[in-house]
Each structure stands twice: as C-alpha cells, then as structure tokens.
Amino acid sequence: MLERPATEVRFPEGFVWGAATAAYQIEGAARDDGRGPSIWDSFSRTPGKVHAGHTGDVACDHYHRYRDDVALMADLGLHAYRFSVAWPRIQPDGSGPVNPRGLDFYDRLVDELCGRGIDPIVTLYHWDLPQTLEDRGGWASRETAERFADYATAVYARLGDRVTTWTTLNEPWCSAYLGYGNGVHAPGRQDPAATFAAVHHLLLAHGLGARALRAAGATTVGITLNPAAVFPADPASAADEQAVRLVDGLHNRIFFDPLLRGRYPADVLDHVARFTDLAYLRDGDEKIIGGPVDLLGINYYAPTYVAARPGAVGGGGAYPGTEGVEFLPPVGPLTDMGWMIEPGGLTALLERVSHDYPGVPMIVTENGAAFEDKFNRDDPDADGRVPDADRVSYLDGHLRAAHEAISRGVDLRGYLVWSLLDNFEWAEGYRKRFGIIYVDYLTQRRVPKDSARWYQEVIRRNGL
Ligand code: FCB
Numbered sequence: 001m002l003e004r005p006a007t008e009v010r011f012p013e014g015f016v017w018g019a020a021t022a023a024y025q026i027e028g029a030a031r032d033d034g035r036g037p038s039i040w041d042s043f044s045r046t047p048g049k050v051h052a053g054h055t056g057d058v059a060c061d062h063y064h065r066y067r068d069d070v071a072l073m074a075d076l077g078l079h080a081y082r083f084s085v086a087w088p089r090i091q092p093d094g095s096g097p098v099n100p101r102g103l104d105f106y107d108r109l110v111d112e113l114c115g116r117g118i119d120p121i122v123t124l125y126h127w128d129l130p131q132t133l134e135d136r137g138g139w140a141s142r143e144t145a146e147r148f149a150d151y152a153t154a155v156y157a158r159l160g161d162r163v164t165t166w167t168t169l170n171e172p173w174c175s176a177y178l179g180y181g182n183g184v185h186a187p188g189r190q191d192p193a194a195t196f197a198a199v200h201h202l203l204l205a206h207g208l209g210a211r212a213l214r215a216a217g218a219t220t221v222g223i224t225l226n227p228a229a230v231f232p233a234d235p236a237s238a239a240d241e242q243a244v245r246l247v248d249g250l251h252n253r254i255f256f257d258p259l260l261r262g263r264y265p266a267d268v269l270d271h272v273a274r275f276t277d278l279a280y281l282r283d284g285d286e287k288i289i290g291g292p293v294d295l296l297g298i299n300y301y302a303p304t305y306v307a308a309r310p311g312a313v314g315g316g317g318a319y320p321g322t323e324g325v326e327f328l329p330p331v332g333p334l335t336d337m338g339w340m341i342e343p344g345g346l347t348a349l350l351e352r353v354s355h356d357y358p359g360v361p362m363i364v365t366e367n368g369a370a371f372e373d374k375f376n377r378d379d380p381d382a383d384g385r386v387p388d389a390d391r392v393s394y395l396d397g398h399l400r401a402a403h404e405a406i407s408r409g410v411d412l413r414g415y416l417v418w419s420l421l422d423n424f425e426w427a428e429g430y431r432k433r434f435g436i437i438y439v440d441y442l443t444q445r446r447v448p449k450d451s452a453r454w455y456q457e458v459i460r461r462n463g464l
Helices: 039-044 062-076 100-115 131-135 142-159 172-181 192-216 238-261 266-272 285-289 344-356 389-407 426-431 450-461
Strands: 016-020 080-084 119-125 165-170 220-225 230-232 295-299 304-308 325-327 362-366 412-418 437-440 445-448
Touching (some): 016 119, 016 362, 039 131, 062 100, 062 445, 100 119, 100 142, 119 142, 142 165, 165 192, 165 295, 172 192, 172 238, 192 220, 192 238, 192 285, 220 238, 230 238, 238 266, 238 285, 238 304, 238 325, 344 362, 344 389, 389 450
Parallel strands (some): 016 080, 016 412, 080 119, 119 165, 165 220, 295 362, 362 412
Antiparallel strands (some): 304 325, 437 445
C-alpha cells in the first residue's frame, strides 16, 4: 500500500516557536555565588528518592555554559526560550535580603537572549523551594505564598525592563500532589491534608505574585498548568464517567475554576473536606487567585485513562482523593517514561479548556518525549549525529494536534518543546533524555539530535 504523504500544515503568522528548561534540571552550580539549598537538593540526597542517587549539583552546567547554549538556541532559530529562576539563588533562605549575585546570572542570561533576538519567558517557580521555607511548613503553610510575592517582586525589579512574559508557577498539581501527596517528588511528604493546603497556598502564591508583578508594571502574567486529558476506560460505563469527573475535579477544575472563574468548584471542596477542615481557605483568597490571567501555559505529555474500582487505592499514579479510582496501565506505543503517545489528547485538552474557560490565550509551555538516545563519543566513525526518529514522530504528531485545535478555534499562541537539553528528570535522574539536544554528561558536550534539525526547519517554514 502506498503511504500518503503527510499533509502540509501552516501555523498562524506570529506563532511563537521555542523551547523550555527549568533551573534545577540544567543549571548545576548548586553552591555558586551564594545559592542556598532547595528541597530538591535535600530530596536528591535522600537515599532511594532519585534514580541512582543523581542530583542537580552539576546537571548540564548551564550556569557556566549559558552563552554557548543560547548560541545553540539562536542556531535553531528559536523565537522564545522559557527558563525558570531558582528562588534559592535570589533569596538563599527564601525570605529577606536578595542576593545580587544570584540575580546577576539571570541578568546576563536575559541580555544574552535579547542580544540574539530570543524572547525570554520567565517561570518564577519550577519546584525548587528554598529548604528554609520547607522547614517552616513549605507549601502547606500560608507564609510561603506571602514570601513568593516578595521574591517575585525582587526578580521583576531586576529583569522587568527586558522580560515581558511572566509565569508564576509551573505545574502546581505536581508540587502539591507529588510533593505532599504521594511523596515521589520533593519534599517527599505523604499527607493528604497538607496536599490540599499546598494546592491552595500555591494558588494563593500565584494570585499574590501576579498582583505584585502587575503593581510593578508587568503586562503579561500567567501560570503553567499540566491539566489531565482524562478519559473513561469504558465510555459506556456511568461509573467510569464518575471516576473521570472526580479526577477532572482534583487535577483540573481545582486549579482552573478558582483561577479563571474566581471560585473553587463545590463538588471538589466537598470531596476535599474528607481530608481537611479547609481552615486554610480564607475570605478574599478566591478574589486574589481569580485575578486576570493574560496567558495560560499548558503542558501536555500523555492522556490518562481511569475506571471506577471501589476499594482500589490506585496504582503508581494514585494521589490523595483518588481512592476508588483505578489508573489504567498505559498501552503502547510508549515513550521511555512509559507514557502513552496520544496526540489527540492534546487537541481534546486545548479544546476543552478553551470551551470551558473562554477568552484566555494559551501557549503550550511543554510537550516532548524521552527516548533512549545513543551517542558514542569514542567511536571515531561517529558523524556527530544522534538519530531520534521516535522523537521527531512524537513532535510531528503533537504539532499537528495543536494545529488541529487552532483550526477548531482555539486561541493558541505558541509552542515550546520540552526540552532544549537532556537534563535532570527529577526522580528519574539523568537516565531519561527529553532534549532535542543531546548532553554527554561526562564531557558536557552538546550534540543537536536529528529532532533539533527537524525543529529548526519547522520553525523556518512556520509549519510542517
Ligand atoms: C513536567 C515538568 C518538567 C519535565 C517534564 C518531563 O512535568 O514540568 O520539568 O520534568 O515534565
């Protein structure tokens, strides 16, 4: 049978093409220039928490190699680069006086990006909470939200003249449910009541932080969520549909509703009240959380399938509130993370958000895949290539899915691939490679994979 050539797609004029990273995953230099310890420094040092005891101490050494990395970005033709600022570099103890040397690094990075015509997109919090704040209760404590606003103000004061796009938090679902719920991420707590307090204080941090940024003059302020594209195991089963509704509530509506409708959904609050007295929710909080969102960041990797299973405490993916829900094992083809490859999930998710929470422009702030890439530094015949056809196919499929959403009316402004570089993949350490650029950790050599060359061409053509 003849294969039909893939149809051409063109993205709207002005569509933003870029790549994303996060501080702890790439910077290294964990003790340089006055940086304080974060919860990920402590967690990665706790035996058994991170694959093979890997830490972010050195990572991709981006802190020292940022100039070369920005040159690689320029070579790819990126319009934008999303990176995060490490709070413990700016305030080593999470509060009090700022550490100017920490800000200097981001100042240099932003100058380098602007000098190359690459738009910096700043995420203020990508999971590296100063350890001192965790010692005082972390996200389970209201104080952390208040400190976040001070920190946001300090970063804006230094970078606000050049950075126009600000994201408060990355994936608060992960911070709360993985950090305080099932404990697979830092700080590794397993406490349902603390989990829901963390959800609220993260949202409050967003609200207070966004207010502070706006008061200081910021015009484009948003947040990045990782909503679940959740489907029933059996679409004909009313019980499975109920399980979908529950997971949608705990994963999606608990964030979207207060952010974009100014109110927590009543059914979710009822459910959460099984674990906590909700004393953390104070009058006026929802108003703060529900301030304007100029740009909504969406991270998508894989869909979730659930079934009602009374009595189930869930599989590996389970977290507080999902008792009685079974998360189905993924069905191939899978990435190296064991995640399903289903581009249609992205289209469905973008359409759903745009339908239920209209009027907010979106950007895909992360999408990508880990595969077992091979590069043999000792092979004299190696031509410096890293073939990664699987990743190209994953990205091609998801870009088509994003395009489909646009053609159905979704206001999607851009796409940032995860990730620019192979990096520290949290609990998986360095064994999972998400980069379009290979990092040889022994030598810190960067080798653009075939997907990087392919992406360069996508950007050049503004399409596929
Ligand atoms: C997201 C994180 C990002 C990266 C990807 C694979 O949840 O935001 O840091 O780890 O997953």
